[in-house]
Amino acid sequence: MMRADEIDLLDPRAYADSGQPWEMMRWLQENDPISWQREPNGGPGFWAVTRYADLKTVEGDWRTFSSQPAATIADNALGDDDHRIMIWEDPPNHTSHREFIGQELFPASVKRMRPRVEQIATDVVDEVIERGQCDLVWDVAGKMASYVMADLLGMSRDEAVDMYDAVEASNNAGSYTDGEGLAAAMRLAAHASTAWNDRRAKPGTDVLSRLANGEIRGCPMDELQFTLDFHLLVSGAGDTTRNVIAGGMDELFKSPEQREILAGADEAGIAMAVEEMLRWVSPVSNQRRTATVDTELGGHRIRKGEKVASFYGIANRDPAQFPDPWKFNVRREPNAHVAFGFGRHFCTGSHLARLELNAMFRVLLDRLPDLEPTGPTKWTPVDAPVAPNMIGPKFMPVRFTPGPKSTEKISA
Amino acid sequence: MMKISVDLRICQNYGQCTYAAPQVFALDDKSMQAFRAHASEIYVSDELPEQWLGNVEEAVDMCPVRAIQIVSD
Numbered sequence: 374m375m376r377a378d379e380i381d382l383l384d385p386r387a388y389a390d391s392g393q394p395w396e397m398m399r400w401l402q403e404n405d406p407i408s409w410q411r412e413p414n415g416g417p418g419f420w421a422v423t424r425y426a427d428l429k430t431v432e433g434d435w436r437t438f439s440s441q442p443a444a445t446i447a448d449n450a451l452g453d454d455d456h457r458i459m460i461w462e463d464p465p466n467h468t469s470h471r472e473f474i475g476q477e478l479f480p481a482s483v484k485r486m487r488p489r490v491e492q493i494a495t496d497v498v499d500e501v502i503e504r505g506q507c508d509l510v511w512d513v514a515g516k517m518a519s520y521v522m523a524d525l526l527g528m529s530r531d532e533a534v535d536m537y538d539a540v541e542a543s544n545n546a547g548s549y550t551d552g553e554g555l556a557a558a559m560r561l562a563a564h565a566s567t568a569w570n571d572r573r574a575k576p577g578t579d580v581l582s583r584l585a586n587g588e589i590r591g592c593p594m595d596e597l598q599f600t601l602d603f604h605l606l607v608s609g610a611g612d613t614t615r616n617v618i619a620g621g622m623d624e625l626f627k628s629p630e631q632r633e634i635l636a637g638a639d640e641a642g643i644a645m646a647v648e649e650m651l652r653w654v655s656p657v658s659n660q661r662r663t664a665t666v667d668t669e670l671g672g673h674r675i676r677k678g679e680k681v682a683s684f685y686g687i688a689n690r691d692p693a694q695f696p697d698p699w700k701f702n703v704r705r706e707p708n709a710h711v712a713f714g715f716g717r718h719f720c721t722g723s724h725l726a727r728l729e730l731n732a733m734f735r736v737l738l739d740r741l742p743d744l745e746p747t748g749p750t751k752w753t754p755v756d757a758p759v760a761p762n763m764i765g766p767k768f769m770p771v772r773f774t775p776g777p778k779s780t781e782k783i784s785a
Numbered sequence: 786m787m788k789i790s791v792d793l794r795i796c797q798n799y800g801q802c803t804y805a806a807p808q809v810f811a812l813d814d815k816s817m818q819a820f821r822a823h824a825s826e827i828y829v830s831d832e833l834p835e836q837w838l839g840n841v842e843e844a845v846d847m848c849p850v851r852a853i854q855i856v857s858d
Contacts, residue, residue, distance in 0.1 A: 433849075433850075433851060479798070479800075480800045480803070480812050480814065481813075481814050481815060481816040628814075706839075706843075707840075707842070707843035709805070709806070709843055709846035709847045714849070715849050716850065717789045719801070724800065727804075
């Protein structure tokens, strides 16, 4: 039996074994669904939202629950009054900024990327298939996410891979302004600076060229805003997708009967399974809002200025929304999960993410049908300095019957 | 029988409805909600077959900005 005073959602040790502090979050959802939680490093504390309906209330009402000054629980200072991270903005600025950043990520553009993304999934598996073993997290899931990002942003695969550690460290350090988070942010800033100079001097047809030479609300892009947009794109494109590929496969290893269902699945069947993996893994732990007025939520008085953080993983296991929520069910329908968030800040990259996940699982199921673990999946290290905000397996040793590389090229 | 209404002043073309109920919702080749060709403020559909209800309900649930409603006569 868990006691309320044992609960600390931001204790990094709670993320070591199974990715997320499921027991604590489940206790809160059942007993104290809008719960005042302590915050490390002298922060004032925050309300933790663990039920699906409450999460939608908070994320669906940006006037009451603002994304400014930050959507992370810690008050990170990035940008200034004229330069903001798009997910830390409210309408109307958020609306035009999203429109500007998102062009290549909107459905019509993503549809055209399909042959490219399918080719990348094939290439990624080609890189391991003759070996018969690999680390599924890095060699497969991480490369898939990195290579697609490289393609989208017009950078080399090597450069995308090189940024990968920095993205992960920056997403999980808690703070961007000191320690490892700062070091990672500096590395990303160096990549951003190179990209800025390149794309300004010699614009290509990639997203970064368009951003570097574009304007938002009539204001020409400058280097600081470009750096913030760059940071958002690379942090959104990296370990989120990777974590769903790896976390989804981890769960298939644990549920052989579900894997059997999936083995014979057609395109629609895989798409349905991908939605369940999104629900199950919920790679983004939480997003914070800040009350703009005194208000009420689930019987609690929330005061102006207080932080309210919604936890996606547990909201996606709310029995009021999902029958038998702790069952991983690749045929779950309906499955209106909130893994991509809800409201104005619904993930801009969701269409590309779905395309990547579907392409990757189709290739993995087809070409590595006997893929199996050779050791335990490793999650957040027990000595992590702060609780991660992007959650997924860190290491998954696997083996499979080696096969030949693909000779077919998927034509665009 | 049922109809749906979509408030196109609220809709931000997130496109989630097209996954939930592809029989009903589509985006055009500019990623805009296809109903925009038929209405500028509130679009009301023709009668939709009852067997689509489950998918339509899912679309209502998934819409990030709650722009979709089921209208029963």
